[in-house]
Every structure is written in C-alpha cells, then in structure tokens.
Amino acid sequence: MTLIKMMTTVAAVGILTAGAASAQTLDAVKERGSVQCGVTTGLAGFAAPNDVGEWQGFDVDFCRAMAAAVFGDPDMVNYTPTTAKERFTALQSGEIDLLARNTTWTFSRDVNLGFEFVGINYYDGQGFMVRTDLGVDSALDLDGASVCIQTGTTTELNLADYFRTNGMSFEPVTVDTDSQAREAYEAGRCDVYTTDASGLAAQRSAVSDPSAHKILPEIISKEPLGPLVRHGDNQWGDVARWVLNAMITAEELGVTSENASEMMESENPEIRRLLGAEGELGAMLGLSNDFAYNVVTMVGNYAEVYERNIGVDTPLGLERGLNALWNDGGVLYSPPFR
Numbered sequence: 001m002t003l004i005k006m007m008t009t010v011a012a013v014g015i016l017t018a019g020a021a022s023a024q025t026l027d028a029v030k031e032r033g034s035v036q037c038g039v040t041t042g043l044a045g046f047a048a049p050n051d052v053g054e055w056q057g058f059d060v061d062f063c064r065a066m067a068a069a070v071f072g073d074p075d076m077v078n079y080t081p082t083t084a085k086e087r088f089t090a091l092q093s094g095e096i097d098l099l100a101r102n103t104t105w106t107f108s109r110d111v112n113l114g115f116e117f118v119g120i121n122y123y124d125g126q127g128f129m130v131r132t133d134l135g136v137d138s139a140l141d142l143d144g145a146s147v148c149i150q151t152g153t154t155t156e157l158n159l160a161d162y163f164r165t166n167g168m169s170f171e172p173v174t175v176d177t178d179s180q181a182r183e184a185y186e187a188g189r190c191d192v193y194t195t196d197a198s199g200l201a202a203q204r205s206a207v208s209d210p211s212a213h214k215i216l217p218e219i220i221s222k223e224p225l226g227p228l229v230r231h232g233d234n235q236w237g238d239v240a241r242w243v244l245n246a247m248i249t250a251e252e253l254g255v256t257s258e259n260a261s262e263m264m265e266s267e268n269p270e271i272r273r274l275l276g277a278e279g280e281l282g283a284m285l286g287l288s289n290d291f292a293y294n295v296v297t298m299v300g301n302y303a304e305v306y307e308r309n310i311g312v313d314t315p316l317g318l319e320r321g322l323n324a325l326w327n328d329g330g331v332l333y334s335p336p337f338r
Contacts, residue, residue, distance in 0.1 A: 025097055025229070026070070027237035036149035038096035041081040041177045044202040045310040045318075046102055055079045058309040059100040062121060062244065066098065068298040069243045069291040083176050085137045088113055091230060098240055102196060104154045111308045114231040118241040121226050121302075123331060125219035125324040126158050127197040128205060132214050134191060139218040143168040148181045148190035150174070155195050158221040163292050164190035172189055182206060196223050198310065198318060207313035238301055239285050246292035248334040250301035250313050252325055258302060260297045272336045281337060292337075302332070 015196050029035055039059055055063075068141040080096050083136035087103065087164045090096045092114070102124075102159065105117040124296060128139050136142065139162070163170050173190040175181045182203045184318075185193040204210050216308040227244065229237050250256070255263050264277045273279040276290035283289055299305065306323065310316045318338050324330025 013162075021319045026239060029070060029097055033071075034078050035070065036069045036080060036095070036097045037061060037066070037089055038080045038082045038090050038099040038101055039063065040200065041083055042094055042190070043102065043199060044206050045314060045316045046198070046202060047079075056309070058122070058305060059227075061305045061309065062100045063098075065243050065247060065295045065305075066240060068285055068294045069239065069246075071267040072288070072294050072298075074298045076190055083152075084150050085176060086175065088115070091115065091228070094230075097229055097236070102199065102225050103228060104223045105226055105228075106154060109228075112286045115228045116231050116237045117226050117228045117315050118237055119226050119244045120224040122198060122246055124196040124198050124225050126194060126223060126224040127200050127219055127314075128216045129185075129193045129200045129213055130191065130216065132181050132212055136216070136335075139216050139220065139335045140166060140168075142170065142192055144170070145191040146171040146173055146189070147192045147194055147221040148173045148175060148185045149194055150178065150181055151176060153195075154221070154223065162220045176304055178203065196225070198225075198316070201316045201318055203311075205317075235286060241285065242281075242287045243284060243291075243295055245337075246274060246295050247300070247302040247305065248325075249337055250292070250296045251303045252334065255301060256297055257297050257300045264293070267308055270337050 007148060011246065021277050039055065042048040045057055047059045050056050063077045067076040068074040080090060082090050082101060085097055091099045105120065109115055114143055115321060128142065130136050147159060147170050149159060153159055173184055175184055178199065181193060184190055186207055193200065197215065201213050204213050204215065207213060212332055227240055228242055253268065253274065255271060255274065260275060263271055266272060275280055275293040276282055280289060282291045285291065300308065306320065307313065309320045320330060322331050324332060326333040
C-alpha cells in the first residue's frame, strides 16, 4: 500500500469512527440524564448567570428547550461556558452535545470544521459602538481608530475587510471574551468596540452609563446566528432543528405557554400535530409525541423567549426587525409540521 493510499485509508477510518461515535448523541444524552450545552462566558440577555448563579438568556432558553423536548424537564441541562476560541474544540471533542452561543453560520464552519447548523435563531449583523463624546456619527469616520475585538471570530475578519474596502486603517486591541472586550473599551484601551449589533446592545446595557455610548448606524455584515451540532449524527441534528422549528411554528400558530393545553383541542391539524395531539412526529425523532408541547409550556414559543430576554422591554431593548415572523415583516420561517 502506498503512503498516499495508507493516509487516505486512515482518514476514512477516522471519519467513519467519528461518525459512529457521534451518531449516538441522543442515546448518550438520555443515559447521562442531561443535555451538555455550550454557551458564552457571559453576554447579557443571551447567556449569563443571574444573581443566584442560574444561567439565563435567549441562548440558554434554547438549551432548556432541548432538555424539555428530551426529558420533559427544562432544568436537565449542564452549561459549559466557552470562549470564541474554545467553542469549536469543545463541540468537536464531545465535551458538549450542542453549541448555543451566538455563533455565525458560515461555509467553512459548516463544511470544513464538520458542524451542522440546525437553523437560524437570530438574524444579526456587525456594528460599532463608540463613546458619544468621541464626536463620531459614522463608521466611515473611524480611520486610524483603535478597535476592541474578540479573536477567533467572524467579527475580526469582517473588520479587516471593511476597513480595507474603505481605504482606512485601524489598530486592533484583541481580547478573548465579551467581558474582556467591554472592560478594555470602558478603560479607554480602544476607541471603538465592534461585534454583532445584538452583542453591542447587550454590552451597552452593562456599562456604567449607557447614555454615554452610542451604536453607529452602519451594519457591515450578515451574521446568521444559530445552534449547531457535530456532523455525522442526523438524529440529534433533527432533534435540535425541530425544537427550534417548534418554537417558531408555535408563535406563528398562536400557541403560547399559557394556552397550549387548551390548543391541544384545536381543530387546526397542524396545531394538533405540533402539540402531539395526533400523529407520530415525536416518535420519528426518538422523542415523545408531545415534545413540542413540553417545549412551549415549559420554555415558551419564540416570541415569548425573545421578549423575555432581549425584547423592547428588557435592558437590551431589541426590536424584532428581521427576527419577526415572515408574515409580520421579518424573515423568521419554519418548515411545516407535516
């Protein structure tokens, strides 16, 4: 056997072995008795411990929804905080079962790193935050600025592209976590803080005087954020995908945590299939047929989760925008439960 053939054979065996190992994720989760969910190290509104150490936020609620679907109990989750650099290694190694951590769906992450994005739960884009007294009204006025940025992110690449395209220069101030970026920015180590616009809203809500900072109008990228799992385990990927779809579909059909029990008696066939009142959709996933009912009653539909964590009545104050339903001016859309 030639060296090339030997290397090809070893690689193929490795891929098959990894696939076989990861194909048992749902069984492993059930046997363990909990979902191991990778989250950020702390981002207000998305994933952060509260005053008593309990994780909460928009991404955390997806982890809780997964536990509700698998176990009928949203609290059967263990959280693993990950930095931007650590998150993919944690998923590849099997340390976590899924990653729900404001992660952008890109070609290379999907294909080259061997992940499966199960959908988009937040449509975002990269922006810039500056101190109001800096006197800057546009990102095009930032030539020569120092910029705080997390390493290992699409943000870092987008920043370089934007400044190069517009013939500007910048001085990067690199950090590993969101909190380090905010601290560096507040301490004056950089003129500008750049990340996803939702992240800027989260960090602005956490600074000592939010009114002293403003988010510039330019959005310089597409950042479709969503949960992801490993390639090679279609069943686990399907579970995560249809948990997300269940939350979106529930909002579209008017099913909430408050009325889901009543809606079990609906005459609408899709509502009945969604909630498990008829059909075997849950069984096809290896779950109980009322998995989506458990998700909605125990965690909420998409709108409930959004408004509770990051909506207009929270410190982040985020309008739905693109994240509104497709029939309400946004692009949020789920395949049918059929």
